[in-house]
Amino acid sequence: MNKLDALKKEWKNQKFDLQLSKDELHQLTQKKSVSSIKWIFIFSCFEFFAYLLFPFFIPDYFDAFEYYRSIHLYHFSILVNALGYVILSYFMIQFYLNYRKIKTSNSIAFLIESIIASRKSVNKYVIYNISLFLVFIIVVLINAFRYDENYIELINIGNSSSEGSIVKMVIAIIMIMIIILTLLLVFYYIIYGRYFYRLKKLIKELEA
Amino acid sequence: MHLNETDFLQLLEKHQNIIHKICRIYSYDYSDQKDLFQEISIQLWKSYPSFKGKSKFTTWMYRVGLNTAITLYRKNKKTIRGEDYSKISELKANEEYDETKDNQIKWLYGKIDTFSEIEKALILLYLEDKKYSEIAETLGISEVNARVKINRLKKKLKTMLEQ
Numbered sequence: 325m326n327k328l329d330a331l332k333k334e335w336k337n338q339k340f341d342l343q344l345s346k347d348e349l350h351q352l353t354q355k356k357s358v359s360s361i362k363w364i365f366i367f368s369c370f371e372f373f374a375y376l377l378f379p380f381f382i383p384d385y386f387d388a389f390e391y392y393r394s395i396h397l398y399h400f401s402i403l404v405n406a407l408g409y410v411i412l413s414y415f416m417i418q419f420y421l422n423y424r425k426i427k428t429s430n431s432i433a434f435l436i437e438s439i440i441a442s443r444k445s446v447n448k449y450v451i452y453n454i455s456l457f458l459v460f461i462i463v464v465l466i467n468a469f470r471y472d473e474n475y476i477e478l479i480n481i482g483n484s485s486s487e488g489s490i491v492k493m494v495i496a497i498i499m500i501m502i503i504i505l506t507l508l509l510v511f512y513y514i515i516y517g518r519y520f521y522r523l524k525k526l527i528k529e530l531e532a
Numbered sequence: 533m534h535l536n537e538t539d540f541l542q543l544l545e546k547h548q549n550i551i552h553k554i555c556r557i558y559s560y561d562y563s564d565q566k567d568l569f570q571e572i573s574i575q576l577w578k579s580y581p582s583f584k585g586k587s588k589f590t591t592w593m594y595r596v597g598l599n600t601a602i603t604l605y606r607k608n609k610k611t612i613r614g615e616d617y618s619k620i621s622e623l624k625a626n627e628e629y630d631e632t633k634d635n636q637i638k639w640l641y642g643k644i645d646t647f648s649e650i651e652k653a654l655i656l657l658y659l660e661d662k663k664y665s666e667i668a669e670t671l672g673i674s675e676v677n678a679r680v681k682i683n684r685l686k687k688k689l690k691t692m693l694e695q
Contacts, residue, residue: 327693328686334636335659340552346541349548352570353541353577359604428596428604429579432653433672435599523603529650530673 360519361426361439367515368423368446372416375453379405395467404460408453415449433530436523443520447512454508458501465497540580543589544573550593553660557644557652558601568605575600594660595670598653643692651685658682 344352379385392401422442426435468475478493551572559565576596583592644655650671657667668678 328690331636331640331689331693332659332661335640336661338553338637340549342552344545344548346545349541349544349573350537352573355570355574357574357578358567358571359575359600361604427579427582428575428599429582429592430599431595431670431672432599432602432650435672436603439603526602526650529648530671531677 364439364443365423368419368443371446371450372412372419376412392464395464395471397464397467400463401460404456408456411449411452411456415445415452418445419449433527436527440520440523440527443516450508454505540577544576547590547593550590551597553656554597554601556641557656568601571605572597572600575604591666591670594657598656598670602649602653643689654681655685655689658685
């Protein structure tokens with residue numbers, strides 16, 4: 325018998341001092357799970373609902389529609405909002421369907437892939453939502469400069485003085501957007517970054 | 533307790549050493565072992581309704597147990613009570629091979645500790661004498677891939693034994 329076979333034999337004969345009874349095992353199965361999947365599910369639901377409830381926390385959100393009407397964007401704003409809810413419903417369903425596929429009795433590779441797929445639908449949702457928001461802001465700003473007298477006045481001031489207040493304002497808006505996007509990215513990296521990097525590494529190793 | 537639950541607990545009690553082995557391989561200290569044991573037990577019970585007896589109970593146990601240890605159970609392994617975990621595992625791995633039974637097993641766990649998460653699953657299934665088809669199915673890879681990976685690990689272990 326070679327050393328490896330001997331080792332294998334010892335492995336099979338190993339005893340564990342701690343042997344739990346049926347009652348003790350029953351108590352264990354009733355405890356609360358600390359599984360990361362549970363947390364991913366909770367966080368994902370929170371994300372969906374945060375975006376869903378977002379408008380209700382912005383003061384004057386509903387009055388803003390009157391303003392959009394004044395700059396000829398009433399129908400556009402309604403359309404964008406409706407589109408937002410269509411996107412939300414689509415990705416929520418996709419997330420739920422993918423989430424249901426996550427079963428610990430699947431193979432290791434399949435389980436990891438279904439966790440990644442389920443999370444991807446939330447990520448796509450966030451990206452689509454942010455893109456839609458950015459397009460909306462840009463269109464509103466363009467029309468504001470065309471129809472809102474306050475903005476038109478700004479252009480006139482900009483033309484008469486060399487300070488270029490419009491340029492300053494545009495830079496300020498871009499900076500704010502960059503800061504918000506960076507904060508979001510940092511937030512996502514802290515919550516999911518390391519875990520998903522690990523999952524992807526595991527899949528690579530399995531396929532190698 | 534339902535009849536179903538009684539059956540489950542009976543089987544769990546009988547085969548609990550599978551969980552003990554997984555926990556010892558994937559944990560860094562005793563308290564972590566206990567926590568992982570609990571999480572695997574919870575996941576087994578949660579997943580039991582979907583166990584339809586297509587595979588053996590033990591095959592299903594390896595799957596749920598390994599999945600829980602590798603993907604569902606997350607703990608920061610970098611620091612344990614202020615000590616650097618990688619240093620501890622390095623110390624455990626540098627122990628010399630000793631022919632006495634207890635030390636052999638201790639030595640083996642020390643070596644396994646230096647393996648990657650996937651290698652740990654492969655070595656466990658190899659030591660448990662599982663067929664290549666079962667190993668492939670548990671990991672979700674092809675049988676050829678499983679064979680290649682196991683042979684690579686066997687070589688690695690043999691070299692360690694000869695050192």
